[in-house]
Amino acid sequence: MKVIVIGAGLGGLTLAHGLRRAGIDVAVYERDTPQGRPQGVSLHLDERGRSALHACLPPAHFAMVEATTGGPREQTLTLSDVDGELAITGVQPSLARPGRQVHRPLLRAVLLTDLDDVARFWTEFTRFEQRADGTVRAWFADGSTDTADVLVGADGIGSAVRRRYLPDARVVDTGRRMIMGATPLRAVLGTGLPGLIGHSPATARIRGTTVVVAVLRFSEAPLSARRRWLPALRRTAAEIEDYVMWALPATREPSMEMPPALRTIIGEAWPDFTVALRIGSIPPPEPWRAGPVTLLGDAIHLAPGFGGNLAMQDARHLCEALAEAHHGRLGLLDAIGQYEDTMRRNGFTKVGA
Ligand SMILES: Cc1cc2nc3c(=O)[nH]c(=O)nc-3n(C[C@H](O)[C@H](O)[C@H](O)COP(=O)(O)OP(=O)(O)OC[C@H]3O[C@@H](n4cnc5c(N)ncnc54)[C@H](O)[C@@H]3O)c2cc1C
Structure with missing residues (x-):
């Protein structure tokens, strides 16, 4: 199985580590530099984010996060x-x-460590195409393309994947x-x-x-x-x-x-x-039918003050679901559908509460 992740933020990088540890081929595409845009210096990490990092990161990466909280x-x-x-x-x-x-910035640097062969920077996703054989092709601003079994929009609040996949889901001020x-x-x-x-x-x-x-x-x-x-x-x-x-x-x-x-x-x-x-x-959109394209984190739900924890939690759940499919215990679309049910439950009820 191959997964394309759009966005090297907290959710996308947590997912990339988890997928790689599960033996799944993953490629991350990020429009910015490895340093990224300023998003503040501090993040309150609660048990949802911490347990997601524990589940997805290699033990030394997780130990580095724990040692520096x-x-x-x-x-x-x-x-x-x-x-x-x-x-x-x-x-x-x-x-x-x-x-x-x-x-x-230290957490992001930890997440980027040992992903050199997986993460590609300065590469802006522009659109995707679902192909007859069930795979998805992603297109980038430099004219390049990549094809995979699953495309994950982990591309944050302005998500280009969401705008194309769920155009009715919009950010309101x-x-x-x-x-x-x-x-x-x-x-x-x-x-x-x-x-x-x-x-x-x-x-x-x-x-x-x-x-x-x-x-x-x-x-x-x-x-x-x-x-x-x-x-x-x-x-x-x-x-x-x-x-x-x-x-x-x-x-x-x-x-x-x-x-x-x-x-x-x-x-x-x-x-x-x-x-x-x-x-x-983002007001909760009507549940949609699962396909080979999915979303996580700020790309689909916004939670001021704990969005990062939700993004990492989504990454963990999506990784677990895709691993089930990879090992043949679940069909791919069933796995994505199960992840999306959980993500909607966690993301939208808690945000609205
Ligand atoms: C100042 C500040 C303080 C915060 N404090 C907390 C906190 O204490 N606790 C907490 O849980 N949350 C906090 N948050 C929220 C948290 O930062 C976000 O919810 C979190 O970053 C979402 O993670 P994500 O992976 O979904 O998206 P992001 O981390 O935003 O990553 C998305 C990535 O996608 C890339 N991208 C976008 N479009 C494209 C494209 N077309 N092609 C390729 N790449 C693309 C972006 O460059 C970015 O790197 C805070 C946010 C801010 C700004």
């Missing part, structure tokens, strides 16, 4: 301004989705906006905030402005984890350091009335990792 995030704090200083004024003892923070950034921990130690919140995410609502902050202190320094687990990792792990991530609604400039600790965190942010987001959603 932040501490456990089990509660949410509320911060308030007390006499001009930030203080904890509330503790919500359980987090809706407990997990740990991971450094996103929720009207919500967010600015997210990250600031080196060393630049804000003097504010006292990192010590105050520990590993817990914290929400500060001060004079009409809401800011969410969280600290990532690497469990093991990325450089030493790389030496121990994944020497083939290309990214210079030395340049990665502990940081504070922050997010705030983007309707206006951060209030200059905010406490100095928050002003410092936002003022000292890394420009490369500061992103402005328009939050979209």
Whole structure:
């Protein structure tokens, strides 16, 4: 069996590893460079994403991810301004989705490691054609083509595969906006905030402005984890350091009335990792009949704050289904249909909830 994956994002790369480990031939096509576009520095990894990575990645890759997560995030704090200083004024003892923070560019670099023979960059997918023999041919902007038994659109929110396969499924603007950034921990130690919140995410609502902050202190320094687990990792792990991530609604400039600790965190942010987001959603399309083309992750459902976990979870489920077909325990279209039922259940009910 051969599978073409469009998109070397979190979902596509997790799928590529899983398929290869299952003995299935896979080719990934990505329009960007291996570094990709900026998508922020931090990702909250919950049990869905973690168990998908565990199932799909080679053990050393997974060990590298585990070694470089932040501490456990089990509660949410509320911060308030007390006499001009930030203080904890509330503790919500359980987090809706407990997990740990991971450094996103590092996670992507881990996912790219050892896929040189599988992933092709600067190759933009444009269209596909379903052929009479049941296979699918994909076309790329440079005029090249490739043919496989299955074509997977893991090409994110603007998915060209979805636009052609399910043209009625469209992204709608929720009207919500967010600015997210990250600031080196060393630049804000003097504010006292990192010590105050520990590993817990914290929400500060001060004079009409809401800011969410969280600290990532690497469990093991990325450089030493790389030496121990994944020497083939290309990214210079030395340049990665502990940081504070922050997010705030983007309707206006951060209030200059905010406490100095928050002003410092936002003022000292890394420009490369500061992103402005328009939050979209995809209303659930009517279930469709399974075919040799399918979709995963943001290409089919959007979940602000946990879309990456869903994309990796989809990758795991699709990989398991295709492995069943590969080993002759399930017909190919039945396997894809079963995956799509699960993906719709996980993706759309949770998003709508
Ligand atoms: C700032 C920020 C913070 C976030 N925080 C979290 C978080 O804490 N937890 C969480 O779970 N999620 C988070 N998300 C959401 C998460 O990033 C996405 O849900 C996730 O990246 C989706 O993965 P994916 O593989 O479906 O798509 P993507 O990761 O978007 O990958 C799609 C890939 O397809 C490529 N592509 C697109 N079109 C084509 C084409 N025509 N041909 C070839 N390649 C193509 C793109 O270049 C891209 O590399 C965050 C997102 C942002 C922006």
